[in-house]
Structure formats: structure tokens, C-alpha cells
Amino acid sequence: MGDGDGARGYQTIGENVTQGKRDWHEGLDLYRPVPDTEPPYSPVMGKNKWPDGEFRAAYEAYIAKLLDLGRAVMRAIALGLDEPEVYFGSFVDKSFWVMRAIGYPPLQSSDEGGISCGEHTGRNLSDTV
Numbered sequence: 001m002g003d004g005d006g007a008r009g010y011q012t013i014g015e016n017v018t019q020g021k022r023d024w025h026e027g028l029d030l031y032r033p034v035p036d037t038e039p040p041y042s043p044v045m046g047k048n049k050w051p052d053g054e055f056r057a058a059y060e061a062y063i064a065k066l067l068d069l070g071r072a073v074m075r076a077i078a079l080g081l082d083e084p085e086v087y088f089g090s091f092v093d094k095s096f097w098v099m100r101a102i103g104y105p106p107l108q109s110s111d112e113g114g115i116s117c118g119e120h121t122g123r124n125l126s127d128t129v
Helices: 055-080
Strands: 009-011 026-031 098-103
Touching (some): 055 098
Antiparallel strands (some): 026 098
């Protein structure tokens, strides 16, 4: 596993395979960092591997906003249940989150032999006929 946990990081175009063909998409899997761990990491218990550039700052700001929103929703639920506003606070202070950024570029040509992206459902399309 080296410095990764086997779940986080970048997947290149064509790395995933669906129905024997390369998926023509790229993805970045992110999870709540577990800062007090060192390599080799257990699955999903490490640190994120970020691409170069401004992507990390933008995503970390977005994640912070989502976590703020989650805490606000939990405070509202507590008040709606006639509980103190901080009732759920200890349950959401270190929420474990997962996020995946995916890019779907078009196939360059029919010679690529891949598909733009695999099916996103748990059922087979032939089952809907």
C-alpha cells in the first residue's frame, strides 16, 4: 500500500473497466483525513492525495461548507425534537465523509474500444425490457 490506503487518490482515464472495456473517465476519491495515522494505512484510514494546483483549496473550502451545513441541519433537528440545540453535537463533530470528483471526457474516436462511462445503477439495463 505504500503511502496510500487503497481507496483514495486519482484514477486515470481507462483505469476502470466495465463489460471488458476501458471506462473513459477519470476520478479522484477523497475521504475525511485520518491525520494521526502513518503508512502503511489501513483501508480508508489515511490522508488524501491531492492534485497540484488550486483544486485542493477549492475542495477543502467546499467540504468545510458542507460540514457546516450538516451541523446546522442537526441543530435544527434537535430543536424540532425539543432537545437542546447541541444535543447531536458530539455525534457530528468528526463526521466521516466521502467525495468523488469525476470527469467524463468524450471518446476521442470509435477506435478507442472503451465506453464513456460505466452504468451508474445496481441493475442491468437488459432487466428493464
